Amino acid sequence: MIVELGAFALVLGLALSIAQAATLALARMRRSAALAGAGEGMALGAFLSLAVAFVALVWAFVVSDFSVANVAENSHTAKPLLYRIAGAWGSHEGSILLWCLALTGYGAAVAGLGRHLPADLKASALAVQGLLGAVFLAYTVFASNPFLRLDPGPVEGRSLNPLLQDPALALHPPFLYAGYVGLSVVFSFAVAALIEGRVDAAWARWVRPWTLAAWSLLTLGITLGAFWAYYELGWGGWWFWDPVENSSFMPWLVATALLHSAIVTEKRGALPGWTVFLALAAFSFSMLGAFLVRSGVLTSVHAFAVDPERGVLLLIILGIMAGGGFALFTWRAPSLTPGGVFAPISRESALVLNNILLAAATATVLLGTLFPLIREAATGEAISVGPPYFNLTFTPLMAILLLLLPVGPLLAWKRGDALGAAQRLWAAAGLALAVALAVFALSEPKKAFGAMGMGLGAWLIAGAVAELAERGRAFRVPAAETFRRLANLPRGAWGMTLAHIGLGVFVLGACYETGWKAESAQAVPIGGRIQVAGYELTLLDVHGVEGPNYEAERGRLEARKDGRLVCTPTPERRLYLPGGQTTTEVAICHEGPSHLYVVLGERRAAAGAPVWLVRAYWNPLALLIFLGPAIMALGGAVSLSDRRLRLGVGRKAEAPA
């Protein structure tokens, strides 16, 4: 019964989304407040319908209703409750339903929170959002319905892929989708602005909070995914330049560029066309990501629940929506009047450079991701583009960006003082240089690029702190005055500082981990030893463990450094009974921010006693890789709490900035 209710609510959501798009388009044409109100009600209704549908699906998973095909294929009675719930978005159908829930949710949020938006802009934007909702819901209802029944239903389900049965991965899709789909609001606003023919400071101010929210959620979502890959796949890495990873990274890069260009449009009225272009591109990359991930056209480590035939439908949706958006852009963009002149050395110029570099980096990632498809279509040869390509293209572009980053915030709008900025940064530059030299001198083996990367990380953090000191006039006025000034800084400034520091923390972790990680693999009998980076691990014993839906071999090891007991890692090798798949549970010892990472491999029969293949990794500063993005997302959240960016921003916003 509840499943039927869910199926009905899903169709109702589709009907309401279509009605929302039509009503609001009509409301805009007739300038009718009554129709607009009705349309907003429908947006809310569509969200509530989708919420009911989603809860119904989760319920079907929780009670293991195997007469629902989707549940039978992705759940199992022996699965713990958390993973039965997470199973609801572990399949193709369920994840698209989550996507639609987020899409209508954002529509309802714009309707509810955008009380002070100009009526025309709001009606147009919500009409576009309704159209997006209608298209994706139509796809869900007709091609990817999660409520289809099986008759008769099986007694037991096929279970969710055990690799996905993990807390980080249970949370990863909701965050990622909330981020991906948050960009739909920005897309709708951009299309609405093109229809209205007006892109000004006020428009940029309404777009920024949505971009910020989506960007922060996307940052968290990607980080959770990387964290999962790090400790669940069990081979020590956290980013593989895999197509699926790239398709979440490209919207992030574009959203980052948009975040910065929207500031220029808001503060100075400049770059309106470019900002609109990025707003369209951001969600187009989200849709491209959905297509690449869900269709399985590219071979990926993380491709779960793919379906090539339905992938084509997603490609068509991408073509229509993105194509329509960009067609409108080429038609209307020339009429946008650029405002705000600025000198070559100015904050505007710095942000333009940021955008150029981010756009170039996105383009190289896009090309590298799609090149196997292009090449295969052209020559029929199957190839793969691996990490070396991305390291070669993406890294230098980013290095230039990071090198210039601390300078930007110290330049004034309109006409900046390069010399003045340099004077304020000499301490930071000295510190960065010292860090680079110290790392080069002290760490073994010697790695020049790694040391330069560490210097860059220090430069970002020190540069952000220097900028803060400048704002507080530290050391030039009494300390109390400095604190007062810092306390009165707008939240947006703190958000920026946090985000830039977070990036620096990430760069430190990523460079050090990549440059100086050590690993060792060995077949070890009970009592045997394995060494890595000065740590000596002894395999004490291995015994059987029974979990709710798996059986495992759990090894108990003892890690010592110079005779001192560091920790006793207990890695597992699990055999999931439904499906018969084995997975590894990594054991991680935290040594400050560094990780000693231990994997128990398969049992091998040697002459006499059995041996286990034990792999041990030393991942120095690995914690910073995940901490950095978390700080960045926190910066986004702090910035979002700035009064000027409150979602229901007041009439003041209409006054010229």
Next chain:
Amino acid sequence: MSWLPKSRTARRRLLVLAAIAPVLVLAVGLTLWGLSDSISYFYTPSQAAAADPKPGQSIQLGGLVQPGSVVKHPDGRVDFTVADQQASAKVSFSGDLPDLFREGQGIVATGAFDEAGVFQAREVLAKHDENYMPKEVEEALKEQGEWRGDGAVAGYQKTGTR
């Protein structure tokens, strides 16, 4: 500077172009270099035999693990044979195999042939799915020499010793 255009808009356009040009040149240059240098070809054993890649050249080798060919040494080395309809290749891999590595299973190994013609794998991908894949589909895919079309069967799991 008299050569600069007079109008402010034109000047700004010139400025933006001046900033874009070097980044564009850098990005395009790096991309071309990267694509010529760091892509790897995908071969089945018979295609590899025909193409005869140089020893040490990094490629991907895909095929079925021949039943009975897997020899696991106590020191962690694994030798096995990857085959397609026409040819087979010996593969040697050091490290933990993917959890779903089995005889008769489709795998993709990344690495290079050594002087002796043994494929030294750095990384082994195994299709990680419990669903049965029909033989015809597998053969059809193999005839096309392409494994990336098998997205319909869930995904891959990868392991490596990088």
